[in-house]
Amino acid sequence: MAIELKMPALSPTMEEGKLAKWLVKEGDEVTSGDILAEIETDKATMEFEAVDEGTMGRILVPEGTEGVKVGTVIAMLAGEDEDAASVAAPPAKAEPLVSEAPAAQETKKGPPGGSAPPAGAVRPRTDPEIPHGTNMKTSTVREALRDAMAEEMRRDPRVFVMGEEVAEYQGAYKVTQGLLDEFGPKRVIDTPITEYGFAGIGTGAAMGGLRPIVEFMTFNFAMQAIDHVINSAAKTNYMSGGQMRCPVVFRGPNGAAARVGAQHSQNYGPWYASVPGLVVIAPYDASDAKGLLKAAIRCEDPVVFLENELVYGRTFELPELDDHVLPIGKARIMREGKDVTIVSYSIGVGIALEAAETLAAEGIEAEVLDLRTLRPLDKQAVLDSLARTNRLVVAEEGFPVCSIASEISAICMEEGFDHLDAPVVRVCNEDVPLPYAANLEKAALIDTARVIEAVRKVCYR
Amino acid sequence: MPKATRNEPNGEGAAALPAEEDDFALRSLQQAHAADRRHKAGKEELLHLYEQMLLIRRFEEKAGQLYGLGLIGGFCHLYIGQEAVAVGLQSALEGGLDSVITGYRDHGHMLAYGIDPKVIMAELTGRHSGISKGKGGSMHMFSVEHRFYGGHGIVGAQVPLGAGLAFAHKYNEDGGVTLAYFGDGAANQGQVYESFNMASLWKLPIIFVIENNQYAMGTAVNRSSAETHFYRRGTAFRIPGMQVDGMDVLEVRKAAEIALAHVRGGNGPVLMELNTYRYRGHSMSDPAKYRSREEVQGVREKRDPIEHAKNELMEMGVSEASFKEIDKRVRAQVAEAADFAENSPEPEMSELYTDVLVERY
Numbered sequence: 001m002a003i004e005l006k007m008p009a010l011s012p013t014m015e016e017g018k019l020a021k022w023l024v025k026e027g028d029e030v031t032s033g034d035i036l037a038e039i040e041t042d043k044a045t046m047e048f049e050a051v052d053e054g055t056m057g058r059i060l061v062p063e064g065t066e067g068v069k070v071g072t073v074i075a076m077l078a079g080e081d082e083d084a085a086s087v088a089a090p091p092a093k094a095e096p097l098v099s100e101a102p103a104a105q106e107t108k109k110g111p112p113g114g115s116a117p118p119a120g121a122v123r124p125r126t127d128p129e130i131p132h133g134t135n136m137k138t139s140t141v142r143e144a145l146r147d148a149m150a151e152e153m154r155r156d157p158r159v160f161v162m163g164e165e166v167a168e169y170q171g172a173y174k175v176t177q178g179l180l181d182e183f184g185p186k187r188v189i190d191t192p193i194t195e196y197g198f199a200g201i202g203t204g205a206a207m208g209g210l211r212p213i214v215e216f217m218t219f220n221f222a223m224q225a226i227d228h229v230i231n232s233a234a235k236t237n238y239m240s241g242g243q244m245r246c247p248v249v250f251r252g253p254n255g256a257a258a259r260v261g262a263q264h265s266q267n268y269g270p271w272y273a274s275v276p277g278l279v280v281i282a283p284y285d286a287s288d289a290k291g292l293l294k295a296a297i298r299c300e301d302p303v304v305f306l307e308n309e310l311v312y313g314r315t316f317e318l319p320e321l322d323d324h325v326l327p328i329g330k331a332r333i334m335r336e337g338k339d340v341t342i343v344s345y346s347i348g349v350g351i352a353l354e355a356a357e358t359l360a361a362e363g364i365e366a367e368v369l370d371l372r373t374l375r376p377l378d379k380q381a382v383l384d385s386l387a388r389t390n391r392l393v394v395a396e397e398g399f400p401v402c403s404i405a406s407e408i409s410a411i412c413m414e415e416g417f418d419h420l421d422a423p424v425v426r427v428c429n430e431d432v433p434l435p436y437a438a439n440l441e442k443a444a445l446i447d448t449a450r451v452i453e454a455v456r457k458v459c460y461r
Numbered sequence: 462m463p464k465a466t467r468n469e470p471n472g473e474g475a476a477a478l479p480a481e482e483d484d485f486a487l488r489s490l491q492q493a494h495a496a497d498r499r500h501k502a503g504k505e506e507l508l509h510l511y512e513q514m515l516l517i518r519r520f521e522e523k524a525g526q527l528y529g530l531g532l533i534g535g536f537c538h539l540y541i542g543q544e545a546v547a548v549g550l551q552s553a554l555e556g557g558l559d560s561v562i563t564g565y566r567d568h569g570h571m572l573a574y575g576i577d578p579k580v581i582m583a584e585l586t587g588r589h590s591g592i593s594k595g596k597g598g599s600m601h602m603f604s605v606e607h608r609f610y611g612g613h614g615i616v617g618a619q620v621p622l623g624a625g626l627a628f629a630h631k632y633n634e635d636g637g638v639t640l641a642y643f644g645d646g647a648a649n650q651g652q653v654y655e656s657f658n659m660a661s662l663w664k665l666p667i668i669f670v671i672e673n674n675q676y677a678m679g680t681a682v683n684r685s686s687a688e689t690h691f692y693r694r695g696t697a698f699r700i701p702g703m704q705v706d707g708m709d710v711l712e713v714r715k716a717a718e719i720a721l722a723h724v725r726g727g728n729g730p731v732l733m734e735l736n737t738y739r740y741r742g743h744s745m746s747d748p749a750k751y752r753s754r755e756e757v758q759g760v761r762e763k764r765d766p767i768e769h770a771k772n773e774l775m776e777m778g779v780s781e782a783s784f785k786e787i788d789k790r791v792r793a794q795v796a797e798a799a800d801f802a803e804n805s806p807e808p809e810m811s812e813l814y815t816d817v818l819v820e821r822y
Contacts, residue, residue, distance in 0.1 A: 160632070186632070191659065192655075192658060192659065192662070194655040194658065194659065196621070196651065196652045196655055197621050197624075197652050197655025197656050197658070197659055198621075198655075198659065199621075200618065200620070200621025200622050200624070200625060200652060200655075200656065201621050201622075201624045201625040201628055201656070201659060202625060203621075203622055203625055204562075204610075204621060204622035204623060204624060204625020204626045204627075204628065204629070205625040205626070205628045205629045205632070206625070207610055207622065207625065207626060208560065208610075208625060208626040208628070208629030208630070209629055209633070210628075210629045210632055210633075212625075227615055227618060228618065228621070228622075231614070231615050231618065232613070232615070232618055232622055236603075236611075237816050237817070237818070237819055238596055238816045238817055239593060239596060239597040239601040239603075239611075239612075240593050240596075240597060240601070240602075240603040240605075240611070240612075240816075241591075241592070241593040241594030241595075241596050241597065241816060242594070242815065242816035242819075243592075243593065243603050243604070243605055244603045244605050244610065244611070245819055247819075276817050277817055277818065279818065279822070299820060300819035300820050301818045301819050301820055327822070328820075328822045329822030330822075373822070376818075376822050
């Protein structure tokens with residue numbers, strides 16, 4: 001019986017990869033444990049090992065092929081007494097990793113989508129901060145973040161990066177790739193797995209006059225260190241009567257990733273945004289990731305910079321400017337619309353934009369406002385948009401209770417009441433720890449369908 | 462292997478070390494200190510140290526009185542009994558270069574740095590002219606000018622922060638050393654050991670100073686600590702330890718010099734345990750029922766650091782009149798600080814909203 005060799009999923013978030021190199025050729029005998037191929041994921045180059053014994057039959061995906069979907073049959077392996085050459089290839093199709101959710105649930109929730117809008121499917125409104133006519137290139141968010149750090153490290157010798165696996169491993173999520181080569185081990189520092197300790201050291205180094213970038217492998221691990229973020233970093237300037245500053249940047253992925261369970265899937269935006277003395281930034285696209293990280297590194301205040309693992313690999317337009325720095329504390333209209341405002345940030349912006357596309361086809365023009373900075377919050381931008389549309393939905397990938405959505409809702413009540421033609425509606429994740437099972441996880445997370453439903457509701461449609 | 466546990470201060474245990482540990486200098490500083498225990502101070506130098514200790518004592522007594530009068534609020538942790546630690550250690554530092562960080566029992570460390578008692582007392586009373594504009598209080602005082610970095614209220618947090626200051630010294634290659642003070646209570650916090658590990662791994666220029674005043678709030682060291690010889694606690698991280706009599710300012714000073722030479726030589730951190738005693742409760746609201754009056758009196762009578770220095774000065778020929786003159790000067794200074802602190806205005810209401818962030822967004 002011939003065995004299909006399929007493109008493996010080599011990380012929680014991998015959806016496709018590059019078949020970099022075949023290390024066997026058709027007709028080779030292979031035994032369990034042999035390395036068959038090298039596969040590049042968005043994070044690393046991985047070796048693909050044989051599990052079964054047999055003879056390599058047809059190689060269906062040649063080396064160098066990019067964008068091979070997980071589950072695609074990439075080669076056939078002939079078992080004993082089979083003629084490898086005659087093993088037929090199956091019809092080419094990518095198999096889903098998990099079974100689809102039951103049809104009934106799909107119907108209730110409307111069309112699926114929201115987890116990964118294709119690059120370029122949405123056209124952000126021109127950012128007023130970027131000079132008209134600026135040349136644009138494309139970049140992933142991951143590269144944009146790396147370039148931001150590299151540029152600031154070239155500009156200011158006080159800037160350094162520390163964290164787990166940031167140097168020799170090139171970053172657990174490859175965000176710090178190449179920094180060690182350019183800046184050396186003095187400025188790109190691998191730490192032991194000791195978040196409380198190194199967050200404190202980073203904070204102390206900032207008190208001592210340096211400009212540390214402290215990377216948390218994910219913000220879930222930063223809970224071990226949250227005392228230094230809040231008690232040591234955020235309060236120092238105030239407690240010292242403005243004498244002692246603490247210009248540190250804490251950055252790393254935040255929010256739900258994919259299938260990593262409850263302890264690794266949480267949005268800490270509302271936690272940090274509740275603390276006076278902190279600046280909290282949560283960008284969505286590459287341009288904001290770069291421009292705001294550069295601003296964060298230059299900033300005299302402590303900054304919590306919340307990235308999103310699922311967005312790292314997405315490609316966006318990035319202005320080709322020598323020094324692309326964006327203002328902290330300013331929201332951005334990602335899409336103009338007159339009927340309703342969808343306020344969001346981070347990965348939620350992609351969902352909101354996708355919802356706005358669908359709604360446009362129904363004749364509802366939604367304005368999408370990306371907060372970008374969660375503290376200080378650009379209240380005026382929210383209220384201005386509300387004054388134009390009179391209806392507002394908040395789309396947030398995070399728990400609903402005591403959320404940024406709750407805060408926006410309160411602001412609209414307190415300061416925009418006269419402009420409201422309908423109650424503000426919050427669209428967030430379900431109020432449960434994030435489950436592992438694929439169907440439950442999907443049901444727990446915000447998606448486009450839920451945003452669309454909420455918009456229809458506030459528009460009385 | 463009975464000798465394995467014999468790492469007493471006299472260093473006899475060193476002979477029992479296995480061969481591959483020959484280069485392991487964990488006990489070398491302790492041995493060096495045992496061989497030359499006390500700083501040889503001249504009369505003028507010791508008089509100066511004595512006056513600094515006396516200033517801390519009188520200042521803290523006054524702070525206790527002002528607390529009783531309701532002029533100082535919240536938490537107020539006095540340094541009475543521990544004066545020789547801050548004075549002895551900080552007299553060995555290079556001012557303007559080395560940095561100091563401590564916990565919430567911080568008045569003494571600031572006074573030992575020569576920071577004006579008026580602005581410290583005014584901070585205690587929460588006045589605008591306080592060193593933190595009245596917004597920090599007893600536990601949160603800083604002087605970046607003196608490289609004194611606070612003043613931290615979360616037990617143990619100052620240890621990694623201190624390691625970060627040391628990281629900055631090393632990064633800037635400025636030759637400076639950080640002194641990070643913490644207590645026997647903080648010594649059980651996990652982040653302390655995370656800091657030990659990284660400080661030793663990266664050879665950071667830092668002296669970890671455990672002020673062992675015998676009680677973590679109301680819990681005696683032997684009720685909270687499996688290893689009560691705190692100077693040994695760096696061993697697992699290859700940090701040499703020193704056990705020092707924190708009630709003898711000249712012994713403290715000598716130990717500081719030995720530790721500083723080691724750290725400035727690029728050899729990484731040192732852990733010092735200063736055995737000391739606080740005469741007052743943990744804070745002003747602590748009745749200190751967990752120990753007997755006799756115990757406190759015993760230390761006061763036999764080990765008091767100020768009396769100890771005074772006796773030594775008398776042997777050097779300092780007259781009773783000189784002591785009276787010093788005492789008068791110190792009392793006047795403290796009275797002036799208290800007047801200033803009482804009569805300074807409270808912060809303007811507008812100060813409520815300043816210094817939250819440095820920049821405007």
